[in-house]
Every structure is written in C-alpha cells, then in structure tokens.
Amino acid sequence: MKADKSRRLEHEDYSAAALEFGLKDVIENHPEAKNHGIGIRDVLSVFGASPATAGVLVWKDLVSGQMDADRMDYLLRDAYHAGVQYGRYDLDRVVQTIRLCPDPETRGHHIGVDEDGIHAVEGLLIARFMMFTQLYFHKTRTIYDFHLAECMRHLLTKNGGEFPPTRNISKFLQWDDWKVLGRIAEGAGGDHGEIIRTRQHYRPVFMTPEVASDDDLLRATELEEKLKALGCIARDAEKSWYKSGPDEIKVWRTSGGTAKSVPLATLSPVVNGLTKVNQRRLYVPISERKAANEIIQKNEEKKK
Amino acid sequence: MSDKSPSNLDRYALIALIADRLGEKQRLGKKALQKIVHLLQEFGEVRTGYRFSFYTYGPYSTELAGDLDLVAAKGGVSVAYNSSDNYYLISSTSRTKQVVEKGESFIKPNKTKIDKVLDKFGGRLAKDLELVSTIAYVRRYAPDEFANDQTLARLVKELKPKYEDDEIKSAMAEVKKFLREGGRHS
Numbered sequence: 442m443k444a445d446k447s448r449r450l451e452h453e454d455y456s457a458a459a460l461e462f463g464l465k466d467v468i469e470n471h472p473e474a475k476n477h478g479i480g481i482r483d484v485l486s487v488f489g490a491s492p493a494t495a496g497v498l499v500w501k502d503l504v505s506g507q508m509d510a511d512r513m514d515y516l517l518r519d520a521y522h523a524g525v526q527y528g529r530y531d532l533d534r535v536v537q538t539i540r541l542c543p544d545p546e547t548r549g550h551h552i553g554v555d556e557d558g559i560h561a562v563e564g565l566l567i568a569r570f571m572m573f574t575q576l577y578f579h580k581t582r583t584i585y586d587f588h589l590a591e592c593m594r595h596l597l598t599k600n601g602g603e604f605p606p607t608r609n610i611s612k613f614l615q616w617d618d619w620k621v622l623g624r625i626a627e628g629a630g631g632d633h634g635e636i637i638r639t640r641q642h643y644r645p646v647f648m649t650p651e652v653a654s655d656d657d658l659l660r661a662t663e664l665e666e667k668l669k670a671l672g673c674i675a676r677d678a679e680k681s682w683y684k685s686g687p688d689e690i691k692v693w694r695t696s697g698g699t700a701k702s703v704p705l706a707t708l709s710p711v712v713n714g715l716t717k718v719n720q721r722r723l724y725v726p727i728s729e730r731k732a733a734n735e736i737i738q739k740n741e742e743k744k745k
Numbered sequence: 746m747s748d749k750s751p752s753n754l755d756r757y758a759l760i761a762l763i764a765d766r767l768g769e770k771q772r773l774g775k776k777a778l779q780k781i782v783h784l785l786q787e788f789g790e791v792r793t794g795y796r797f798s799f800y801t802y803g804p805y806s807t808e809l810a811g812d813l814d815l816v817a818a819k820g821g822v823s824v825a826y827n828s829s830d831n832y833y834l835i836s837s838t839s840r841t842k843q844v845v846e847k848g849e850s851f852i853k854p855n856k857t858k859i860d861k862v863l864d865k866f867g868g869r870l871a872k873d874l875e876l877v878s879t880i881a882y883v884r885r886y887a888p889d890e891f892a893n894d895q896t897l898a899r900l901v902k903e904l905k906p907k908y909e910d911d912e913i914k915s916a917m918a919e920v921k922k923f924l925r926e927g928g929r930h931s
Contacts, residue, residue, distance in 0.1 A: 717814050
C-alpha cells in the first residue's frame with residue numbers, strides 16, 4: 442500500500458520502517474515464524490490499515506491496546522528504574538486471565554479478561570494511574586520533553602528541524618541516545634541543549650488541579666496569555682492513561698447460563714471512579730520566575 | 746482549515762455539541778461518537794486534534810474516549826450504560842449548552858462544516874458509521890486505493906468482512922458523492 446505522503450510521519454511509521462530495515466531477515470528466517478507462516482508483512486500490518494491488517498486486528502490489541510504487552514512491560518520496568526513502587530501489579534494473574542472473547546458483531550474475536558481477573562486488571566489500571574500522575578506527568582520530567590524537543594529541532598536544523606524520513610531509516614536510526622547526548626555534552630544543542638546540560642530547566646509557576654474544571658482551564662489560558670512575553674509555555678496532561686485502546690477492557694461474564702463480554706467499568710467501581718487527568722501547567726524560564734509570580738499575584742488581587 | 750489547534754475546552758464543546766444534536770433521539774453510543782468525530786475530521790475538515798488508529802471496530806481515538814469520560818464526569822453529557830442491550834447511551838444534560846458555549850470560538854467558525862457532516866451522517870447506526878469511517882480511513886492512509894473503486898471495495902471488504910459487497914459499494918458511492926458536492930477532491 443502506498444502511504445499518503447502529505448501526512449506527518451508518526452512514530453508507528455518509524456517503527457514499521459525500522460522493523461523492515463533491521464528485522465526482516467530475522468523474522469522471515471526464524472524457524473518458529475516460518476512454521477506459523479508469519480512474514481514481515483504480517484508484522485508490519487499491525488501498524489496500519491491494509492488488507493493484511495484485516496487478519497491481525499485482534500492481535501493489534503496485544504500490541505497497541507488497553508492491556509498491550511508494551512504497557513504491561515513498561516509500567517514494571519519504569520517503576521523499577523525510577524525506584525518507585527507505584528507501577529507494580531500482579532502481571533502473572535493478568536496474563537492468566539486474559540482471553541479471546543467471541544464477538545457476534547464482527548463475527549470475530551476481541552481481547553478480554555475472565556471475570557475472576559477483574560481485580561488483577563484493576564491493579565494494572567491503578568498502577569498506570571499512579572505512574573502517570575507521579576512519574577510520567579511529574580512537573581520536572583514533563584518540562585524536559587519540551588527542552589528535548591526544542592534541542593532536537595536545533596540539532597536537526599540542517600534537515601529543516603525534522604528527523605530523516607522513513608525512506609532514510611538508517612540515517613534516522615543514527616540519532617540514538619549516544620549521539621544526541623554527545624552533541625548536547627559538546628554544547629551543540631542550542632539554548633535548550635544548554636538548559637538540559639546545566640539542568641536549568643523552566644520552572645512551573647501555575648498549575649490547575651489534576652482534574653481541572655472549565656474555569657480552572659480558562660484561568661490557565663488567561664494567565665498563559667499574560668505570561669507570553671516572559672516565554673511562558675503550557676503543558677497539558679493529555680494522554681489518556683487508563684481507558685486507552687479500542688473501547689474499554691471487556692470482561693467475559695457468564696450470567697443465567699449465557700456468556701457475553703461487558704465493559705469492565707460497569708462491573709468495577711474502582712475503574713469507574715478513575716477520571717482522566719487534564720491538568721494544565723504553565724512554565725517560564727528560570728530567570729523569569731520572579732516576574733511571572735508577580736504577574737500572577739497581581740492578577741489574583743485584581744480578581745478579589 | 747484553521748491552523749489553530751483546538752484547546753481542551755474546544756474539544757469538550759465539540760463532544761457536548763454532538764451529544765446535544767444527536768443524543769438520545771439518535772441513540773448516540775460511544776462507538777458512534779468516535780465515528781462521527783472521525784468523519785468531522787476527515788470529511789468535514791474540522792481540525793479536532795484527535796489521532797485515530799484502526800482497531801477491530803474501525804478508527805478509534807483514545808484521546809477522544811478520555812475526553813468523553815471527562816465531559817461526562819463534569820456533567821456536560823450523560824453516559825448511561827444499558828445493561829440489557831449492553832451499550833452506552835450518550836445524551837445531553839442541563840449543563841451541555843454551557844459546555845458548548847465555552848468552546849464557542851472553535852465551534853462558531855466550524856459550524857457550517859460540522860452541520861454538513863452531522864446532517865449527512867448524524868442519524869446513522871453505529872454499524873453504518875463504522876463502514877463510512879473505514880472508507881474515510883482508507884482515503885487518508887491509502888489514497889491510491891481510495892481513488893480506484895475496485896481496489897477500494899476489495900480493501901474495505903478485507904478490513905471489514907462483515908459488510909456485504911452491496912453495502913460497501915453503496916457506502917463508497919455515497920462518500921464520493923458527498924465529497925464531490927463538498928467541492929473536495931475525491
């Protein structure tokens with residue numbers, strides 16, 4: 442399938458290109474893959490919509506769904522490396538209770554969980570919520586996403602501020618941690634590279650509650666405008682950290698002698714109580730923190 | 746298409762507006778909402794800011810699902826589970842209009858485009874929307890296949906075997922007509 446060249450390349454495009462470039466031979470010549478008739482096209486098809494995708498949609502949930510292997514892995518791995526306990530949950534129990542549920546609507550199957558796996562899955566979702574609020578959306582970690590993105594834009598100036606396209610995947614793959622960190626250490630990362638190197642990151646001067654009301658968000662937008670001249674930037678907790686994937690997690694439930702899959706949220710008050718975090722934070726360069734606080738205070742006084 | 750990305754409030758307003766327009770009367774469920782917003786983006790050229798991936802039930806945005814939960818938690822829309830039919834029904838509440846008003850700066854300039862898509866596809870069943878939305882997804886990611894009726898029909902059938910050939914052909918014809926009448930390249 443010929444891709445739409447006008448659209449912006451996303452990380453799935455790079456993943457697909459990297460797989461084809463680096464793992465095609467391994468996949469096609471692996472005895473297990475050969476036995477099951479799995480080729481590189483089958484693997485790549487989970488990244489897009491193509492005729493081959495039709496046969497693997499159910500497996501796509503395992504790669505990029507509510508209970509996908511990547512998420513289950515990174516929660517435990519990130520918690521371990523960050524030295525926190527929030528990301529822990531009963532992985533073995535979750536895996537034991539995952540099942541394929543017949544789907545009369547699509548005449549196929551979808552990934553779900555046995556009814557006695559509900560509490561193990563609740564543990565997974567709570568771990569994800571805690572990791573999001575405590576680690577992934579931590580006020581300091583978040584701002585480094587901004588600094589790194591700006592630094593990369595600078596490092597890629599010759600390339601128009603963008604990574605090499607997927608057709609030059611080997612060039613893209615050269616931009617690994619070693620190269621980027623080396624450039625930053627050499628002082629080639631521009632202003633934001635320097636901020637990363639010297640740890641003089643922008644500081645938060647205003648943040649809404651984790652679950653912000655409309656008024657909170659309006660107030661943040663108003664302040665952002667007033668702080669613009671100081672180089673203010675806003676960061677939103679936009680990622681859907683728990684109810685991600687096609688619809689919600691489905692539970693295979695037997696009642697009155699018949700079985701059907703029902704949304705987990707309808708059976709679990711814990712999951713039903715989890716709400717998306719939509720916090721907005723405003724940051725300014727460290728040198729502008731005092732001026733920003735004064736503007737915010739004045740603004741507060743005016744409101745009184 | 747405006748270059749300005751919609752804010753959170755703009756996106757909440759869009760969800761509230763759809764619930765208000767289609768709500769209970771049209772049996773707007775979670776799946777139908779996903780497909781309607783996808784069509785607004787693809788056919789209406791409304792820049793919603795949502796990213797859609799292709800899953801078992803067609804194009805789906807996790808961000809949109811999260812925003813719906815949030816708007817529901819604030820009381821901006823009602824999302825009620827019907828256990829006998831095993832589906833969620835989205836409808837308006839007494840707060841819906843307020844939520845729409847807060848995104849007025851986004852809704853107003855996009856009103857004509859939104860109305861056009863809602864008028865055309867708003868009353869459809871989720872199953873029909875899934876087919877149209879799949880065609881829209883192919884148009885975006887495989888424009889060559891979209892241009893050729895034969896390859897488009899084959900691709901849609903392979904992605905969505907549950908639809909009969911006639912259903913696919915009729916949906917394709919309808920989509921292409923809609924795009925032609927909207928003055929956009931089909």
